[in-house]
Amino acid sequence: MTSQMQPTTAPATAPEVDEAAGITVEARTQGQMIRRRFIRHRAALAGLITLAFVIVLSISSIGIDPPLLPKIPGWWDKDFTAIGAVVDGGSPTLSVVPTFLGGEGVQLGEHPFGQDNIGRDYFALTMRGAQISLMIAFIVGIVATLAGTLIGALAGFFRGWAEAVLMRLTDVVIAIPLLAIAAVISRRAGEIGPPVMAVGLGLVIWTSLARLVRGEILAIREKEFVEAARAAGTRASRIIVRHILPNLIGVIIVSATLTIAVAILLETALSFLGIGVQAPDTSLGRLISEYQSAFTTRPWLFWWPGIFIITIALAVNFIGDGLRDAFDPRQQRVRE
C-alpha cells in the first residue's frame, strides 16, 4: 500500500527549492501536467481501472434495456427476474482456486454469486443492482454539478441581491440533513423510477459545489489577469470563457467525482431504507436490505452487493483524490 499511496504525497521540499526546481522543469502545458500528475497517482489510476471494469462488467454481462430502444443482450444467459430451482442451497459456484492447488479450478459455474431464496441468479441481480446504482450516481453527479456550477456562478458573477438570494438558498438546503431531504424527495420520485429519483437527488447535493464555485469566482475576479482583461475592455462573456472557466474546471471536476461517491452511498442507503429504488427493479442497497436477515444462513447474499458498493465508492474516491492532486497539488483538504 505504501507504493500505492506514494504519489498522493510527494516529498516536501523547502520553498527555496521549489523555486529553484521550477526553473529546471521544461515548460509543460497545463493539460500535460495534469495528466502526468494523475497517472503518477497510482491509487487513482487503479481506481479508474477498477471503475471501468465494474462498469463494463455490469453492462456487458446482463446487457441493457434502455427505454424506447431495443434491448441489448449481454453474455450472461440468466435474467435477474427469472425464478429457478435453488441448487445446493443457492451457494456460489464461483471458484478462483486453481485445481493444482486443490481447488475446483478457475470457473464461474452455474451461479457464480449463488442464488437467493427463490432461485434467482444472484450474479444477474448484483449486476442489475450495480447498473442501477451506477446510473443513479452518474446522473446525480451530472445534475448536481450543473446545478452547483450554475448557482455558484450566478452568485459569483452578479453579486448583489442575486448572490444574497442564491447563497441563502444554499444555506437553506445545507441546514437540512442530506439523507433526510433526499429521503423525502425519493419517497415519490423513487416510485416513478430511478432516473427521476437521480435527478431529484442531484437537485439537493449541489450545495458544497455552489459555495466552492462562488468562492473561486470571487477569488479569480480579484486576480490581476482578470483586472487587466477588464481594463483592456474585454467583454464579460469573453472574460468568463477565457479566464474564469479554465480556472474553475479543476474544482468542478473534482467536486463532480466526489459527488458521485457520495451519491452511490446515498442511493444505496435510501434503497436500504426502502425509500429508493422499488421492486421489481433493484439496486445494490436494496439487495442488502432484502437479504440482511439472511446473513447467517446465506452470507453471500449480503457480501456481494456490499463489496460492489465499497469497490465503486473506493474507486471513485481515489479517482477524485488523484484529480484533486492533479489539478491543484497544493490543495490537500479532503472533502469540504
Next chain:
Amino acid sequence: MTETYVIVPEVDAPAGELLRVEGLSVNFPTEDGVVQAVRGVDFTLHEREVLGIVGESGSGKSVSAMAIMGLLPKTARISGEVYYRGDDILTMRPRDQRDLRGRKISMIFQDPMTAFNPVYTIGDQLAEAVLAHELMPRKKAMARAEEMLALVNIPQPKERLQSYPHEFSGGMRQRAMIAMAIINNPDIIIADEPTTALDVTVQAQILETLNEVKDAVNAAVILITHDLGVIAGTADRVLVMYAGKPVEVADTDPLFEKPRMPYTAGLMGSIPALEQSAGASERLRPIMGAPPSLINLPSGCPFSPRCPLATDICRTEEPPLAATDEPEHVAACHHWQKLAEVDDPTQFFRAEGEVVR
C-alpha cells in the same frame, strides 16, 4: 539577566571570531533530481561585525542561513562545518543546538505579516522567547518584552504587549520581530531580507532600528538581502553569492568601488539609484538571462552563460575563490584582471538602449 545553564564552552576559537562556516553544502533530493542549493560556503563572522550576503533569489543565501539556524526541513542533506565559538553546530546534540537558537543566534525573517503566530499576543510571543531559555516568573519575562519593545521604538510598549499581531502595522511587526530577536542578548542576529516585504519609507527606519539595537546588545549581524542598497549603508563586509557559492568577498567599500567578479558588477549595473564611480552612465545595465538551474548546473563557471567576459576556460573550469589585487578581497573569476583594468566595471554589461529609468 542570569543564565541558569551554559552549554557552550568557549574553546579553540581565535579572539573575536564568533562564527566560522567551512564548506557548507546543502542538497535537496526532489523528484526532478538533487537540488544543489548551497555548494560550499566558507566565511567567518567576527564579533560586532555586520556581514552582508547578497545574491539573487535561489542563490542559496537563505538556505545557508537556515542551515546555520538548524531550521531546514528533514529532507535537506547538509554537510560542512559551522563553528560557533569553536563548536560545530551541525554535529551538536539537537538539544544543545536548540539552546543556541534564539539565545545566542537569533533570526529576523522576511515577512513580518506571517512570522508571528496570529493567535497569541505580541507580549506572549516575546516572553515565550525568554522563557524558552530561562526559567523565570512570567511577569519578569513580560517586563523584559516591554523593555525590548521600547528599545525598538514601539510607542506605548506596555499596552502593545496585549495586542495581537494583526493589530500591528507591517513596520511595527518587523520592529517587534527585531525586539524578539534581541530579547536574549544574542551574539549573532541573522536578518533574512528584513526589509524586502516593507514599504520603502519603512525600510530605512527598520534598518536604522536594526543598527541601533545590534549596538545595544553588542551583536554581530548577518544581513541577507538581494538589495545592494541595503548592504551599502549597513554592512562592514560583503559576501556575494551565486548558484550556491560565494563568488566575491570583500569589505564593503572596496567591493562597491572595485568589484572583481562580473556578477557583482552586473548587480551594481542593475540598480537605478545606486551612486556609482565617476563616469558611470545613467542607463541601467542589467544582467541578461536567468540564474542557472540548481539541478543541472552549467559546466565551468555557473555565471558563464550570462557573463559578457566569458571565454572557453569559463565554460570548462569553475574558478575557485582566489585573492585579487587587494588583500582580503577574494573573487571567483578567471578574468578579474579585466575588471581591474577599467574604470567602470559595469560597462561590460550592455546598456538597455531604449529603457531609460
Next chain:
Amino acid sequence: MLAFIARRLVVSFFVLLAATFVMYLLVAFAGDPLEELYFDTSPNRDAKIEARTEALNLDTPVLLRYLGWLGGVSGCVIPGAECDWGLTATGQQVSTLIGGAIGQTLQLVIAATVIALVLGVMGGVVTALRQYSSLDYSATFAAFLFFSLPIFWVAVLLKQYVAIDFNNWLADPVVSTPVTIILGLISGGVWMMIIGGDRQRKQATFGIAAVASAAVVWVISATRWFEDPSLGPVLVALMAIGSALLMTALLAGFRYKRVMYATLATAGVGIVVNLFLDSIVSDPSWAIIALLLLITIVVSGGIGAAAGALLRRQAVTASIFTGVLTAGIIYVDRLLAAWAGYASSVGGRPIATFGARTPGFDGGYWQNTLDTATHLLLPTIAIALISFATYTRFTRASMLEVKSQDYVRTARAKGLSERVVNTRHAFRNALIPVTTLMAFDFGAVISGAVITENVFGWQGMGKMFIDRLFLPDPNPVMAFFVITGGAVVVFNMLADIAYAYLDPRIRL
C-alpha cells in the same frame, strides 16, 4: 463577538424558517397521507378518510396548511405560548411521539460526535507528525475505506461480529493460541508504525509490543478475565501514574521536574482517595458523579498551583488533565466491576443489538450505565467511522498546512522544543479550521443516525422519520426537520463560538 453570534443566530433563524417552508411543500409532494386508506376495505373507510382529512387539514390548500402548522409550532419557541406539533395521521399528538425519541437520538448523536472528534483529531495530529510514514499511508487508506463504507452495511456486520459472535465467545472467554499470536503480531505492527524511528528501533518496538500484547491476551484468556472484568487497584494505580507521565510529557516536558511532581501527586491523591470511595459511589446518582468530577478538577488544579512554582501554568493544566484522566480510569474500573452482574441479568449477552436500553431493566447506577453503554456501542461505531475519517483527514491537512507556516519556523528559531512548537503553535492553530468542519459534520452524523436507528431498532427521531415518511404522515416528518434543523443551527453556533475563542482575529 456577542453581536457576531447574535447576527448569525438571526440569519440562522430565517434560514430555518425558509427551510421549514421548502420542506413542508416537499413533504406534501412526497405522498398523500390518505394513500393507505384508499386500499382499505373496511366498511368505515369513508369515515376514516374523513377523520384523517380533518386531523391533518387536508382540505385546506397547502400554503394555508403551512401557516396553520407554523402557528402551532411557533408556540414551541415563543415563551408562554402553547406548543403544538400537530396531529399524526392516526390522530395522536406528535409531541408525545417525539418526547422520548429526542433523548435517544441526542444520546447517539452526541456520543458519535464526541468520539469521532476526539479520536479523529488525535489521529490527524499523529498522522501529520508522521507524514509519509507507513502509519500515515495506512491511515490514509483506512480513511478512504471508511469514506466508502455504507453505514447500513457496517451496521449489519457489527451486529454479527461485534455483538452476536462476541456474546457467544463470552460464554467461554478463552483465546486460542494462534489467535493470541496473531493479535500480538497485529499489535506489534501498529505500535511499530506509531512509534516509528529507524530500523533497529522499529524492530525493537515490534518485538516488545508483540510479546507484551500477546502476554496480555494470554493473561486475559487464562484468568477468564472477561467473565468478571476489573482493573483492580494495582492496574488503576499504574494507569494513573502513566497518565501523569503522559500529561507531563505532552504539556510540559521533563526538563524541569516541577510539573512532573504535580501530576504524580495528583495521580497519587486519586489512587488513595479511590480506596475510600466505596460507600459514596456504591450506587451514586449522576449529580454525585458530577460533583466528584468538579472536586477532582478543583483539587488537581490546587495541587498544580501549589507544586508548580515558576511553571504554575503548565502544572495546573497538566494536573487537571491528570486528575480527570485518573478519575476516568477509576470510573471505568467501577463500571467494569458491575459487568458480571449486568451480564448475568441480560442472559450473558451484554452487547446489545436492539434498542437504546433493555426494556424494564434497573440494576442501579453502574449497571444502568453499562446498559446504556452496551446499547450505544454499535450504532455509535457505525456512525462515527465516517466522521472519524473526515476529522482525521481534515486535521492532518490542517496540521500540515500550519506546520509549513512562517510562524512555526519563527517558533523554532526562538529555540522552542519540538513539543512546544507542535502543541502551542501548530496544533492550536490547526484546530481553528476544524471547528468549521464540526458544523458540517453534524448534519452527516444526523443522517447516520437515521440509518443506524433503523438497523438497530432505536425508537429515535430517525426511525420515527423513516416510518412516518413511508405512510406518509407529514406532521411527525416536519417535527423531525424542525428539531434536527434547530440542532444543526445550535451546533453551528457552538462551532462559531469555538472559532471565535480560538482565533482572536475575529473577535473584532
